[in-house]
Amino acid sequence: MAIATDHTRTPFAGPSLDEFEAARAIVAHVAQPTPMETSRFLSDVFGAPVILKCENLQRTGSYKIRGAYNRLSKLSAEERARGVVAASAGNHAQGVAFAARELGIHATIFMPVGVAIPKFQATRAYGADVVLSGSVVDETLEAAADFAAETGAVLIPPFDHPDVIAGQGTLGLEILDEVPDVATVIVPIGGGGLISGVASAIKQRAALSGRTVRIIGVQAANAAAYPPSLAAGAPTEISLTGTIADGIAVRRPGALNFEIVREAVDEIVTVSEDDMARAMVLLLERAKLVVEPAGAAGVAAILAGSVTADGKTVAILSGGNIDPLLMQRVISQGLAASDRYLKLTIMLPDRPGQLARIAEILAGVNANVVEVLHTRHGRGMQLSQVELDVSVETRGTDHRRQVIDALRAAGYDPVVDDE
CATH class of the missing domain: 3.40.50.1100 (Rossmann fold)
Incomplete structure (x- = not known):
């Protein structure tokens, strides 16, 4: 309105x-x-x-497309002819690239070397020249500013x-x-x-x-x-x-x-x-x-x-x-932060039936096993021990505590990876 x-x-x-x-x-x-x-x-x-x-x-x-398009739309004909340059690890890059394509302006976008592949591909798909430079965004911004100074391209800031x-x-x-x-x-x-x-x-x-x-x-x-x-x-x-x-x-x-x-x-x-x-x-x-x-x-x-x-x-x-x-x-x-994923390390005696016993205890409290790693090799382990790393799904804080208590009641000493 x-x-x-x-x-x-x-x-x-x-x-x-x-x-x-x-x-x-x-x-x-x-x-x-x-x-x-x-x-x-x-x-x-x-x-x-x-x-x-x-x-x-x-x-x-x-939302970045809003500011990018508004800024590029205000450029003079002479500025548009010089092209634009921006630096970003993602959203600003895509916003500028898209806006430049819609307005018929050539865009060069600097992105960090480790940028996520989907963001890199999306920015390039909008028609921009993408240059990978710098390991962090600050270095990428410096490279974009240098490019603007050398070529006359208009630098499009992400927010200021x-x-x-x-x-x-x-x-x-x-x-x-x-x-x-x-x-x-x-x-x-x-x-x-x-x-x-x-x-x-x-x-x-x-x-x-x-x-x-x-x-x-x-x-x-x-x-x-x-x-x-x-x-x-x-x-x-x-x-x-x-x-x-x-x-x-x-x-x-x-x-x-x-x-x-x-x-x-x-x-x-x-x-x-x-x-x-x-x-x-x-x-x-x-x-x-x-x-x-x-x-x-x-x-x-x-x-x-x-x-x-x-x-x-x-x-x-x-x-x-x-x-x-x-x-x-x-x-x-x-x-894990919602107490719905629990990773435990349990030291077991190296004898038959121990893995089955742990599985039985977890099943008894309705904890679904997601992943198991069973190894005899590790620093600080005794020759008579094996290490069991087990990840289970839990239904929240109360169920998480129930799983741990059940293992301790059976004589095991589980180590929780976030405690």
């Missing part, structure tokens, strides 16, 4: 409401309004209605640009159209492009009717640059720890994004790796949605109890581009 009156003044840095509305008309050429699905399970857990904004179902698999922010903010306008009485919106945060756009657009639109909407950002605990930056009063670079949420693993907030977040975002929380893995499994099972770890951060915050209920809540599923091999590992981690 377009705003008829002129709203060129904004209480925040960056785009005005008019500029968000203008971006919406541009982005509509390529981005579809994505579904919003009510989750009964999450609503019961949260104590308030939870609605999922399924941007994982967007073209190219994430008004046109990018305006494009991402169109998602916020969609949320208000679909859920006009929304009370809270939960947004994943990396550099801040999505949350700065969504927060500014929603708060400016809501203010027209005298309403307020709470905006909560979620970062991976191993890549949380915003809390220390807000505490310091300026964008602060952090050292990243390994995280499955590569889509929001950013060392330093964008300068403009930081200014908007500081004024327009009400709270920022962090979630663990287990929290995100657990959320991904839940979304697969309950909502039948494939969501990447970064995209599941908002749901992870709900499940972890990091967000308090306050009326209708929209959680943005920001992307669904995940390497199948990573998905396999994350599902295993998510099941």
